Amino acid sequence: xxxxxxxAISAVLLLSGCGSSGAWGWYVIDPRTxxxxxxxxxxxxxxxxxxxxxxxxxFISMILGLVIALPGMSSNRWVRLPPRVxxxxxxxxxxxxxxxxxxxxxxxxxxxxxxxxxxxAFWGAIITLAVSDSAFTAEIYRSGIQSINKGQTEAxxxxxxxxxQTMRYVILPQAIRRILPPLANxxxxxxxxxxxxxxxxxxELTRRANELVVTEYRPLEIYTLLVFEYLVxxxxxxxxxxxxxxxxxxxxxx
Amino acid sequence: xxxxxxVITIKKLNKWYxxxxxxxDIDLNVALGERIVICGPSGSGKSTLIRCINxxxxxxxxxxxxxGREMIDxxxxxxxxxxxxxVFQQFNLFPHLTILxxxxxxxxxxxxxxxxxxxxxxxxYLERVRIPDQAQKKPAALSGxxxxxxxxxxxxxxxxxxxxxxxxxxxxxxxxxxxxLDVIVDLAExxxxxxxVTHEMGFARRAADRMIFMDYGEVIETGPPNEFFDAPKSxxxxxxxSQILQH
Ligand SMILES: Nc1ncnc2c1ncn2[C@@H]1O[C@H](COP(=O)(O)OP(=O)(O)OP(=O)(O)O)[C@@H](O)[C@H]1O
Ligand SMILES: [Mg+2]
Numbered sequence: 368x369x370x371x372x373x374x375a376i377s378a379v380l381l382l383s384g385c386g387s388s389g390a391w392g393w394y395v396i397d398p399r400t401x402x403x404x405x406x407x408x409x410x411x412x413x414x415x416x417x418x419x420x421x422x423x424x425x426f427i428s429m430i431l432g433l434v435i436a437l438p439g440m441s442s443n444r445w446v447r448l449p450p451r452v453x454x455x456x457x458x459x460x461x462x463x464x465x466x467x468x469x470x471x472x473x474x475x476x477x478x479x480x481x482x483x484x485x486x487x488a489f490w491g492a493i494i495t496l497a498v499s500d501s502a503f504t505a506e507i508y509r510s511g512i513q514s515i516n517k518g519q520t521e522a523x524x525x526x527x528x529x530x531x532q533t534m535r536y537v538i539l540p541q542a543i544r545r546i547l548p549p550l551a552n553x554x555x556x557x558x559x560x561x562x563x564x565x566x567x568x569x570x571e572l573t574r575r576a577n578e579l580v581v582t583e584y585r586p587l588e589i590y591t592l593l594v595f596e597y598l599v600x601x602x603x604x605x606x607x608x609x610x611x612x613x614x615x616x617x618x619x620x621x
Numbered sequence: 622x623x624x625x626x627x628v629i630t631i632k633k634l635n636k637w638y639x640x641x642x643x644x645x646d647i648d649l650n651v652a653l654g655e656r657i658v659i660c661g662p663s664g665s666g667k668s669t670l671i672r673c674i675n676x677x678x679x680x681x682x683x684x685x686x687x688x689g690r691e692m693i694d695x696x697x698x699x700x701x702x703x704x705x706x707x708v709f710q711q712f713n714l715f716p717h718l719t720i721l722x723x724x725x726x727x728x729x730x731x732x733x734x735x736x737x738x739x740x741x742x743x744x745x746y747l748e749r750v751r752i753p754d755q756a757q758k759k760p761a762a763l764s765g766x767x768x769x770x771x772x773x774x775x776x777x778x779x780x781x782x783x784x785x786x787x788x789x790x791x792x793x794x795x796x797x798x799x800x801x802l803d804v805i806v807d808l809a810e811x812x813x814x815x816x817x818v819t820h821e822m823g824f825a826r827r828a829a830d831r832m833i834f835m836d837y838g839e840v841i842e843t844g845p846p847n848e849f850f851d852a853p854k855s856x857x858x859x860x861x862x863s864q865i866l867q868h
Contacts, residue, residue, distance in 0.1 A: 521677050522713035522772075526727030526779055527703055536726060540717050 395585040396592055406579060410592060413572035417600070420489070420561045420571060424496035425554050431497060432504025437534075439509055450505065457502040462563055466495040470567045492564035500557055504550060511546035512538055544615040551608040555601050562597075572596050627686075628653045628783060628814055629674065634683035636669055636838075643669045645838040647683070651783075656809045657816045658825040658846075661835035662861060667818040670835070671785045674816070675705040688782060703731075706776030710788040712768045714760040720747070720771050721756040724778045732779070739778075746774040750804050766797030770804055777808075784808065786817040820865055826850065834858045 396410070397403035439450035470491035477484050486494070515538050523533040565574035576593040580586045629651035636644035643666050651657060659667050672678040673685060676698045685692045687701045715723050724743035728734040734742070747753040750770035752763075760768055769789055776784060786805065790798040802824045809815060809828040819825065825832060825846055832849035834842040834857075842849070842858045853859045 516711075516713070518709060518711055518713035519715065521707075522709065522715070522775075524677065525675060525702060525705070525707040526775065527699070527731030528727065529699075529731075532730050536730065537715055541715075 391588065392585050393588055395579075395583050395588050406583070406589075407592075409579060410572070410575050410589070411596070413570060413575040414596070414600070416489075416569060416571040417558065417561050420492055420496065420564055420569070421554065421558045424493045424500065424561070425557050427493065427497035428500040428504050428553075428557070429550065431501035432508055435501060435505040436508035436512070439505060440512065454502045454505055457499060460499065462495065462499050462560055463566070465499055466492065466563055466567060469495045469498075488564065488567045488569040491567055492561065492569050496557055496560060496564075499560075500553065503553055503556075507546055507549045507553065508542075511542040511549075514545055515541050547615055548608065548612040551604070551611055555604055555608070558600055558604065559597065626653070627651060628655075628688055629816075630684075630686040631674075632684045634670075634673065634680050634685065636666075636673060636678065636680050643838050644673070644680070647838075647840060649833075649840070651814060651816065653782075654812045654814055656814075656828055656830045657833060658829040658831075659816065659818045659833045659835060660820055660822075660825070660861070660865075661841075665835040666838040667835055668787050669838075671707075671787055671816055671818060674783075674785060675702050675707055677707075703779070704782045705785060706779055706781035706783070707785045708769070708772050708776055708787070708789050710791050712760070712765075712772045712792070714768055714772055714775070716760050719757055719759055720752075720763070723760065723771060724775050727775070727779050742778055743774070746777045747771075749777065749807075750774045751800075764797060765793045766800045769793065769797075769801045773801075773804055773808075782814060784813055784815040786815065786819065788818050788820075790819065790821060822850065822862075822866065834861065836861070 394400065394403060396407050398407060435450045435453055438446050439454070441447045470486060470488070473491075473494075474484070474486050477486075519537055519541070520533055523537045528536065561571060562573040564571055565577060568574070572593060576589050580589050583589065627650040629649070631647055631649040634644055634647040634649075635642070647670060649670075659670070661667055669678055673680045674687065676692060688704045690697050690700055692698060692701055714720075715726070718726065721740060721743055724746065725734075725736065725739035728739040728742060729736060744753055744756065747756055750773055752767055752770055752774075755763055755767060755771070760771065763771065769792075773789075789805065790801050793801065798821065802821060805815075805817065806824070806828050817828075829846050832842075832844060832846050833840055834849070834853075834855075836857050842853060842855050849858075850862065853862055
C-alpha cells in the first residue's frame with residue numbers, strides 16, 4: 368500500500384508539472400532528447416558510488432559493532448567501560464562534523480605521527496559512515512544478545528561450555544534472528560547518510576545532482592529525480608528487509 | 622566421619638546481594654551417594670545455595686569444596702562444573718537445537734567426544750528418561766514433562782557425580798509432575814548424589830536421606846525425612862510444613 372501512495376503522489380506531481388509550462392522544466396531530464404539522456408545518465412551513474420559506499424560502510428560497521436558489543440556486556444566493569452564510552456561518544460557526534468574531522472583533520476594527525484596515508488573522499492566517507500553507524504549496530508547486537516534468557520547461558524555453563532562456545536553454539540544462533548532485521552533496517556540509514564559524502568567531493572547521487580543543478584539551473588526537476596533515486600533504492604532494500612523479517616520472525620523454535 | 626568421605630563440603634558460606642544477606646554462615650556436608658531435599662519459604666535462599674555449588678552465583682565468604690577441589694579460581698570452577706549437573710525450574714533447553722543436539726552439545730564441545738559417541742550416549746540417557754522417540758524434535762514440540770526429562774538427560778550426558786535440582790517440577794502441570802519425579806527417584810535408587818530443592822513432600826519421603834529446612838538464608842533444621850515430617854523441632858519448620866501440607 369505504501370507503493371500505491373507513492374505512485375499516487377508522484378503522478379500528481381508529474382501531472383501538475385507537465386500541465387502548466389511555467390514552474391516545471393522537465394526538458395532537463397527528458398529521455399527523448401540527447402541532452403536529457405546525457406543528464407539522466409550522469410545522475411543515475413551515481414548509484415554505483417552510493418551503493419559501494421553504503422555496502423562497504425555497513426559491512427565494516429557490522430564487524431566493528433560486534434567487536435564493541437561483546438566486551439560491552441562483560442561482567443567486569445573495566446572491560447565494559449571502553450566500549451560503553453565509545454558508544455556514547457560516537458553516538459553524540461553529528462555525522463557532518465565527524466566527516467569533516469576525518470577528511471580534513473585525521474590526515475594531519477596521521478602525518479604528525481609519521482604515517483603518510485592520504486584519505487580520499489571515498490575512504491573518508493566510508494570510515495565516517497562505518498564508525499558512526501557502529502555505535503548503533505553495537506547497541507543492536509547488545510539488545511539482541513541480552514534478549515536471550517539468562518537461563519540459556521546458565522544451562523550452557525552447567526554442561527561445561529566456555530564463553531566462546533556458549534556464544535557460538537547457544538546465544539548467537541538464537542540472537543541472530545532478533546539482530547538481523549534491525550541490522551538490515553539500519554542499512555537504510557547508511558544509504559541515506561551516504562549523501563553527506565557529497566560535501567567532500569564524493570561523486571555519488573547527491574553530488575552529481577548538485578553539479579548538474581549548478582550548470583542547468585533546474586533544481587526542482589533534478590532534485591525531484593534525486594529524491595526518487597533514493598526512494599527506489601530504499602524501497603528495494605525495505606523489500607528485502609521485509610522478507611528477511613518474515614523469514615526470521617517465523618516461530619523461533621522451529 | 623573423615624572429611625574426605627564428603628563429596629561436597631561447605632563451611633561458613635555467606636552470600637550478599639548488595640546489602641541483602643541471602644546466605645548466612647551455611648555449613649553443609651554431603652556424602653557420596655547421599656540424597657538431600659531442601660525446602661523452605663520463598664526467598665529463603667534455597668536456589669542461591671545450590672547455585673553457589675556450581676558457581677552460577679559467586680559466594681562472598683566461606684569455602685566450598687566439591688569432589689576434593691576448593692572453589693577458588695576459574696580453573697577449579699571449570700573442573701567442579703564437570704562433576705556437577707543441574708536441572709532448572711524452567712528447563713532451559715536450547716530451543717534452536719533438536720533434542721539430540723541439546724544432548725550432544727556438551728559431550729562434543731566440552732568433552733571432545735565424536736559425534737557418534739555423543740549420539741550413542743545421548744540415546745542411552747534418552748531411553749533412561751523414557752523418550753528416545755523424541756530425539757529429532759525441537760524442544761517446543763514436547764510437553765513440559767518431556768522437556769524436563771530431556772533437561773535431566775542433558776545433564777546426565779555429562780556423566781556428573783552430583784546432580785542439583787532447583788524445583789524441577791514447579792513449572793509443570795500437575796499431571797506431568799510424577800513422570801519427572803519418577804525419573805529422579807530412579808536416579809536416586811541408582812546411587813546418584815543429589816541435592817533437590819522441592820516442595821513435593823511425597824517425593825521427599827520416598828527419595829531423600831536427609832531433609833534441610835531453610836529460612837531467611839539459614840539452615841534451620843535438618844534430619845532424616847521421618848523425623849523431619851513427623852516431629853519437626855523448630856516452630857518455623859512446623860509452621861511451614863503445616864502450610865504446605867494443607868494444600
Ligand atoms: N540476583 C539477585 N539480586 C538481588 N537479590 C537476589 C538475587 N537473587 C536472589 N535474590 C534474593 O535473595 C533471596 C534468596 O533468593 P533465592 O532465589 O535463593 O530464594 P529461594 O529460596 O530459591 O526462593 P523461591 O522458593 O522463591 O525460589 C531472595 O530474597 C531474593 O530476592
Ligand atoms: Mg528458588
